[in-house]
């Protein structure tokens with residue numbers, strides 16, 4: 001497990017003030033900061049790059065020549081795995097839920113541009129997706145390749161190390177940080193931040209990718225913490241999932257517009273939009289209060305906006321006309 005990480009990202013990512021968004025949320029103008037992990041560089045950027053440094057580092061140490069991973073059609077992790085493969089001269093096979101031809105936009109357009117091969121698994125659950133990835137690995141091996149499986153979302157005990165490092169970076173940039181707010185998908189990002197900053201300092205906003213996301217966070221974080229961790233000790237909001245992972249909710253639509261119009265900050269409908277909607281709800285119910293530093297962790301995901309039909313329609317509706 002002590003394989004060195006491979007360098008893929010640009011560090012440190014900036015931390016920027018967001019005074020107009022802060023005020024709109026009901027915080028003081030100096031209470032809100034944005035950690036720009038959408039600017040990690042590789043392949044359009046985003047949080048998955050930090051995790052891939054470790055998981056792909058391990059794959060290289062094992063002598064892999066092909067990366068295999070799984071995801072939804074608009075998976076940012078799949079796109080960034082394709083980018084990591086391109087950067088390092090490795091083949092990439094993405095095992096995606098659904099079937100070909102549903103959409104060629106957003107992340108799928110970038111997957112193609114980056115040269116990944118796609119294997120469509122049909123409408124399967126997580127176990128079905130994992131089984132499809134295993135079948136792909138068997139076929140690759142039979143053809144003489146040396147495939148390595150990168151876990152779903154890049155999340156594992158090893159992948160979480162990328163966010164332990166990010167948490168340390170953030171602590172240096174904002175020493176008086178009170179709460180870091182982050183979208184919670186496959187769990188590795190929150191896990192690393194919890195290990196670095198402590199469970200009381202991280203608010204995770206569930207996006208609906210897993211049935212028990214808090215358990216995943218504990219599993220990925222525990223080996224990195226001295227203190228024992230319990231799921232009940234984590235701060236997790238599950239009120240922003242709406243009708244499911246792929247749907248655009250009213251609060252998320254409002255959050256997308258608010259960030260864009262107060263700070264010129266573009267969020268995505270699946271992850272960062274939910275994280276901001278969750279922060280807004282947390283300020284409204286008093287679990288995040290003015291008078292301390294809140295850091296919104298911008299984890300990327302912009303291509304996903306262009307791969308989400310309802311989000312694109314909502315975004316376009318917002319334009320005014322001139323003259324009226």
Ligand SMILES: *Cc1c(COP(=O)(O)O)cnc(C)c1O
Nearest residue numbers: 076185186187188189271299301
């Ligand atoms: C995957 C993802 C997340 C969630 O990270 P996990 O480590 O899977 O919990 C947040 N934001 C964006 C844009 C993502 O792509």
